Amino acid sequence: MTSALHAVDLGKRYGRKWALSSCTLDIPTGHVVGLVGPNGAGKTTLLHLAVGLLSPSSGSLTILGEAPASSAEQLGHIGFVAQDTPVFENLSIATHLQMGAALNPKWDAQLAQQRIYELGLDPDQRAGRLSGGQRAQLALTLAIAKRPSLLLLDEPVASLDPLARREFLATLMAVVAEHEVSVVLSSHLVADLERVCDYLVVLASAHVQVNGEIEELLSTHHRLVGTRRDLDNLPDSARVIEVSHTDRQTTAIVSSAEPILDPAWSVEEITLEDLVLAYMGQAEEQRRDLVRSKGGAK
Amino acid sequence: MIEFRLNGNSGVSPYQQIVQQVRSALRLGRLRVGDQLPTVKEVVGKIAINPNTVLKAYRELEHEGLVSARPGIGTFVVSSFDETTYAAQRTLRRSLEVWLEKARRAGLDDESIEALFVDTFLFSPKEVVR
Amino acid sequence: MTWFAWRQFRVQAAIVAGLLVVVAVICLFTGPHFASLYHELKTCKAKGDCQSLRNSIFNGYNTYFPFVQAFSLALPVLLGMFWGAPLIARELESGTYRLAWTQGVTRSRWVFTKLTLVGGASMVAAGLMSWMLTWWASPVDTLNADRFASLIFDTSYITPIGYAAFAFALGVTAGVLWRRTVPAMATTLVVFLLVRVPFFHFVRPRLLAPVRVVRSLKNVGNIGFERTPSGVSFVAGDTNLPNSLSFSTSVVGRHGGEVTQQWLHEHCRSLLQLGSPAPGKGVKVTTGIRPKAFTACIDKISTTFHQVLLYQPPNRFWTFQWIEMSIYVVLALLLSALSYWWVRRRIA
Numbered sequence: 001m002t003s004a005l006h007a008v009d010l011g012k013r014y015g016r017k018w019a020l021s022s023c024t025l026d027i028p029t030g031h032v033v034g035l036v037g038p039n040g041a042g043k044t045t046l047l048h049l050a051v052g053l054l055s056p057s058s059g060s061l062t063i064l065g066e067a068p069a070s071s072a073e074q075l076g077h078i079g080f081v082a083q084d085t086p087v088f089e090n091l092s093i094a095t096h097l098q099m100g101a102a103l104n105p106k107w108d109a110q111l112a113q114q115r116i117y118e119l120g121l122d123p124d125q126r127a128g129r130l131s132g133g134q135r136a137q138l139a140l141t142l143a144i145a146k147r148p149s150l151l152l153l154d155e156p157v158a159s160l161d162p163l164a165r166r167e168f169l170a171t172l173m174a175v176v177a178e179h180e181v182s183v184v185l186s187s188h189l190v191a192d193l194e195r196v197c198d199y200l201v202v203l204a205s206a207h208v209q210v211n212g213e214i215e216e217l218l219s220t221h222h223r224l225v226g227t228r229r230d231l232d233n234l235p236d237s238a239r240v241i242e243v244s245h246t247d248r249q250t251t252a253i254v255s256s257a258e259p260i261l262d263p264a265w266s267v268e269e270i271t272l273e274d275l276v277l278a279y280m281g282q283a284e285e286q287r288r289d290l291v292r293s294k295g296g297a298k
Numbered sequence: 299m300i301e302f303r304l305n306g307n308s309g310v311s312p313y314q315q316i317v318q319q320v321r322s323a324l325r326l327g328r329l330r331v332g333d334q335l336p337t338v339k340e341v342v343g344k345i346a347i348n349p350n351t352v353l354k355a356y357r358e359l360e361h362e363g364l365v366s367a368r369p370g371i372g373t374f375v376v377s378s379f380d381e382t383t384y385a386a387q388r389t390l391r392r393s394l395e396v397w398l399e400k401a402r403r404a405g406l407d408d409e410s411i412e413a414l415f416v417d418t419f420l421f422s423p424k425e426v427v428r
Numbered sequence: 429m430t431w432f433a434w435r436q437f438r439v440q441a442a443i444v445a446g447l448l449v450v451v452a453v454i455c456l457f458t459g460p461h462f463a464s465l466y467h468e469l470k471t472c473k474a475k476g477d478c479q480s481l482r483n484s485i486f487n488g489y490n491t492y493f494p495f496v497q498a499f500s501l502a503l504p505v506l507l508g509m510f511w512g513a514p515l516i517a518r519e520l521e522s523g524t525y526r527l528a529w530t531q532g533v534t535r536s537r538w539v540f541t542k543l544t545l546v547g548g549a550s551m552v553a554a555g556l557m558s559w560m561l562t563w564w565a566s567p568v569d570t571l572n573a574d575r576f577a578s579l580i581f582d583t584s585y586i587t588p589i590g591y592a593a594f595a596f597a598l599g600v601t602a603g604v605l606w607r608r609t610v611p612a613m614a615t616t617l618v619v620f621l622l623v624r625v626p627f628f629h630f631v632r633p634r635l636l637a638p639v640r641v642v643r644s645l646k647n648v649g650n651i652g653f654e655r656t657p658s659g660v661s662f663v664a665g666d667t668n669l670p671n672s673l674s675f676s677t678s679v680v681g682r683h684g685g686e687v688t689q690q691w692l693h694e695h696c697r698s699l700l701q702l703g704s705p706a707p708g709k710g711v712k713v714t715t716g717i718r719p720k721a722f723t724a725c726i727d728k729i730s731t732t733f734h735q736v737l738l739y740q741p742p743n744r745f746w747t748f749q750w751i752e753m754s755i756y757v758v759l760a761l762l763l764s765a766l767s768y769w770w771v772r773r774r775i776a
Contacts, residue, residue, distance in 0.1 A: 032348055051530045075532050082526035088436075089522075095435065102431050103531035139527070146532065169346035177339040177349035195304070195312065195347045 002065040004029045004150050004182045005050060009059035012045050019045040021206045023059070027184065027199065029149070031213075032176060034197035035186035036276055038284075041203040043186040044083060047154045050184070051080045064149055076106055079143030083154040085136045089128030093121055093138060097145075104146045112145035115171075133164025140168065144175050151175075151183045157192060169196055190273040202276055204283035210255075214272060221275050222260060223268040224252045233262060242278040253278040299336055300329055304345050312347050316355035324364065324378060335365060335373040363387075429533050429541045437546055440511055444553050451499060451557065454492050455564040462488060466567035482571065489568045500561045500583035504591035505620045507550045512599020513612035515542055516771060520607040539771045543764050547596050554592030558584055573670035576745050581673075582628070585749050590756030595620050597763035604767045604775070623759075627752075635751050638675040638738040645679070645730040653722075662687040664735055671745065675738040687733060696725035 003026050010023040020042040027033055035043050048054040049061055052069020061067070066074045087096065093116060101107045116123060119137050121130075127138060136156055143151055153172075157165040173196060176183060187193055193200070201211040210217065221241070224231075228250050231240055238256035245251075253270060254260070260267050270278075300323050302316055310318070323329040338352045356373050359365045366376045401411050465485050472478040516539065519525040529535045562569075562584040569575050569584070581587060598619055602612035645651060650665025664679050679687060740748065 048526075052535075053526060053529060069529070069534065072532050072534050072537070075530065075534065078530070080526070080530040082523070082530075084523070086523045086527045088524055088527070090439075091435070099432050099435070100531070103429060103533045105532055142527070166346055170343050173342035173346050173349060174339050177337075177342050177352075191306065192346075195306070195345075198348050198350055 002029065003027060003062070004031075004033070005061070005063055005184065006065075007046075007059065007061045010046075010049065010056055010061050011058035012042075012049060012054060013057040018057075018206050020049070020203075023203075023208050025201060025208060025211055027201070027211075029064075029182045030180070031182055031199040032173075032197045033182070033184045033199040033201060034193035034214075035184055035201045035203060036188065036190060036193055037186075037203035037209075038188060038280060042206045043203055044154055046203065047080075047152050047184070047186060050152055051078060072105075076104060076146065077149045079146050079148035079151045081136070081139045081143050081151075081153045081156050083156075084159065085132075085139035085156065087127040087130075087135055087138060090126060092124050092126055093130075094123035096127060096138065096142060097123070100142050100145055106147045108145050108147050111147075112141055115141045115144070131164075133160050133167065136160060136164065136168050137171065140171060144179075144181075147179070148181065151181050153183070153185045155186055155188070158187065158189070165192065172196070190276050194272045200272070200276075202279045204280045205287045207283070209279040209283050210275075217275060218269065218272065220257055221253065221255045221270055221278075223270045223274065224250075224254060224260065224265040225268065226250055226265045229264070234260065242281050299334070301336075302341055302345055304347060313351045313355040313358070316341075316352060317358050320355070320359055320364065324375065329375055331375050331378045333375045335375070337372060429537060430545065433538075433542045433545045437511075437542075437549070441549060444507070444511075447499070448553065448556055448560075451496055451560055454496060455560050458488070458492060459564045462564075462567045466570070469571075485567055485571060489565070493565065493568065496561055496564070497579060497583050500557050500588060501579065503557050504550075504554055504588055504595040505617060507553060507592050508595025508597075508599035508616045508620060509613040511546050511550055512596040513603045513616050514609045515546060515600050515603060516767070517603030517607060517609045517612045520603075520775070521609055536768070536772050539768050543600065543768065547593060547600075547760070547764065550592040550596040551589045554588040555586070558586065558588040576671050576673040576740065576742065576748070581745075581749070586753045587749055587756075590753035590760075591624070593760035594623075594756040594763075597760035597767070601763045601767045601770075604770050607775075632748070632752060633673060633675045633740065635748055636740065636744060639741050641737045641739070643735045643737060645726075645733060645735055648735055651726060660689070660692060662692065662729065669737070669739060669741075671742040673740040673748070675740065677738075678736050679733050680736050681733050687729060692725075695728050696721070 005025060005027040007023050007025045010020060010025075011018055012020045023042075023046065035046065037043055045054065049056055050063050050068055052067075052075070063074070064077050069075055088099075091099070097109070097112050097116070100112060101109055113123075116138075119134070119141075121134060121138070127135065130138065140153075140156070143153075151172075157168050160168060169192060172183065172185075175181060185193070185197065198214050199212070200214050200217060202209040226249070228245055228248055231243065231250070231252055231254070234240075234254065235256055235258045237258055238254050238260070241253045241255060243250065243252040253274065300320065302319055304312055304315055308315070320329065320335070329335075335356065338349050338356070341347075341352045342349050356365065356367065360367055360373075364375065364377055365373050367373045398411065401414070406414070462485060465481055465488070469478060469481040469485070472481055519528055528538060565580075565584065569580055572578070572580075575581060575584070582591075595616065599612060599616040602615040602619070603609065606612045606615065645664060648664050650663075652663055653660050654663050662679070664677075685691075
């Protein structure tokens with residue numbers, strides 16, 4: 001089974017700064033993947049590498065088994081919606097569809113027109129006059145009507161109002177339900193991802209912090225609450241992601257394949273948001289430590 | 299047709315919420331036997347959730363014997379969530395468990411038990427003599 | 429892809445087409461009239477008639493000629509700025525490259541199609557403009573007999589096609605490197621001038637080794653003397669041979685040497701009331717030049733010196749047109765290849 005996205009030690013550098021570093025991922029097809037992380041974490045960089053808008057500084061990347069943008073055919077397998085959903089402002093919606101038909105061999109004109117109709121958009125309207133939500137829907141239509149195997153979306157709902165956001169995600173899910181499409185969706189809002197995704201990649205500080213099926217991640221990560229103490233007698237396979245102490249109590253988020261049986265701990269389930277925040281917090285702590293140690297060395 | 303609503307803050311997982319909403323619709327008579335459940339596409343097109351969540355909920359309902367999926371057509375309610383039927387099902391289940399224990403004590407292995415049951419089931423009269 | 433490249437280009441093409449139509453209207457309305465005047469002129473007998481016909485022609489062209497020629501001169505760089513600079517820069521600037529380059533067409537094919545479509549259109553537009561101007565102005569050009577050395581060379585015939593190709597490719601390259609339209613437009617203008625002007629002054633006259641011709645000063649007009657702060661110097665006016673490109677003119681003695689102050693002092697003493705030269709300085713002029721002495725001096729100069737002309741003769745006109753156009757087209761191709769490669773490999 002070909003991976004949707006297979007990265008080995010992938011990295012991208014601008015000057016001396018690494019926007020993405022040591023990224024190794026093997027994302028299977030047939031999922032809706034949430035790519036989450038703070039701004040500047042490397043989400044856009046990873047997506048742009050995946051669609052061939054950037055080329056790697058190190059490592060390798062294949063999309064559906066082929067190098068990104070390696071051929072017109074490969075480009076036909078993917079659909080991409082960039083951040084802020086760029087469209088040609090001076091061209092009408094109808095012209096955008098004509099463009100799609102002219103530039104994509106597998107273009108489904110009927111699907112495109114039907115979607116525009118269902119959305120209540122005027123085909124002769126210039127794209128520059130559309131609202132943010134309408135533009136996002138146009139961009140999604142253009143990506144879907146290509147009949148791709150993989151859809152990649154870069155923060156498509158970040159700047160949309162709640163209704164437009166809901167409608168966009170609903171449309172996206174309907175597409176996934178109807179056609180066999182894998183989706184990689186980046187966002188810095190976890191609440192949206194929770195409903196919609198079944199696979200998670202957390203990017204922070206230009207590195208992959210955690211990735212996997214959401215169901216499995218949630219079943220192997222727990223919150224431990226107990227009286228104030230050290231976390232030294234956990235199972236060997238357990239890893240502490242985040243820990244906080246008050247004078248009486250210790251709370252920790254740990255990942256563990258084996259169950260935590262120590263009765264001193266009260267073991268709770270965590271939500272996806274807790275998980276993401278824990279990993280992002282860990283990354284931020286590491287980054288601050290690095291900056292402080294550099295400062296201290298001076 | 300039933301419409302699902304998702305409460306993000308309830309602490310109940312989305313697929314559980316769908317299962318529960320179907321069950322309560324059946325109890326209240328809003329869903330009757332023969333009614334079609336909305337397609338996965340219709341559900342996710344209204345509430346933006348992962349299609350697998352809906353599939354999982356429908357599978358669970360099917361496992362409970364409440365609905366049946368007919369490929370190419372849709373998912374239909376096959377058994378009403380009538381309180382009496384449920385009670386009858388509970389009683390029947392217990393009788394079956396007793397019978398299975400008896401069969402095992404008699405020395406029958408799983409295959410023989412299944413063969414005995416299927417054989418009796420196929421040749422039993424379909425109509426209940428009242 | 430060709431369809432879409434055209435669709436994006438439509439409005440820009442229409443604007444230039446509109447301008448060309450305006451020029452065409454001017455040419456069509458006035459051209460035949462000039463042509464018939466010229467035809468009459470060729471068959472005129474009386475000198476008075478001929479002169480008035482010539483005047484009609486020159487005056488008639490005065491209304492529109494400056495505008496039409498200026499337009500032809502500016503068109504290549506305008507095409508470079510308005511067709512070339514935004515070609516790729518606008519997509520990069522506005523972010524629409526993220527949409528355009530993720531369709532079912534590779535980036536290379538996208539660049540190639542746009543380059544050839546709009547580049548070709550530039551050459552066609554410039555060619556049409558030049559052809560119209562050449563046809564329309566041929567009566568006055570023929571009368572002026574100066575097509576090699578004047579701006580006619582740059583605005584008519586085939587050289588504008590080369591300039592347009594070059595300016596276009598320059599614009600595209602600037603756009604690719606700057607990734608912004610406005611700096612690319614400015615760069616196009618500046619670099620275009622930095623190439624064209626020196627080429628015009630220094631390179632063009634030297635494209636082929638000039639022909640050397642020696643002429644007796646008796647046949648030269650505009651001959652005489654002029655006062656300078658240090659005395660008097662001999663001047664033989666540059667005479668432009670018709671339809672030629674002058675390289676250099678000089679007055680040289682049969683055995684070398686020039687008409688210096690000393691020589692004038694020795695041989696044309698009677699020409700001027702010349703005092704003796706002050707040590708280290710030139711001769712002083714105390715009164716004006718006397719006519720009989722003037723002619724005598726000129727005769728003396730003519731026997732000792734002659735004029736040497738280095739120039740490109742009229743029969744090389746078309747050769748020079750082809751060479752210059754080809755050079756600019758080659759530059760355009762090199763720049764286009766650079767842009768193509770840069771977009772393919774480096775914008776990433």
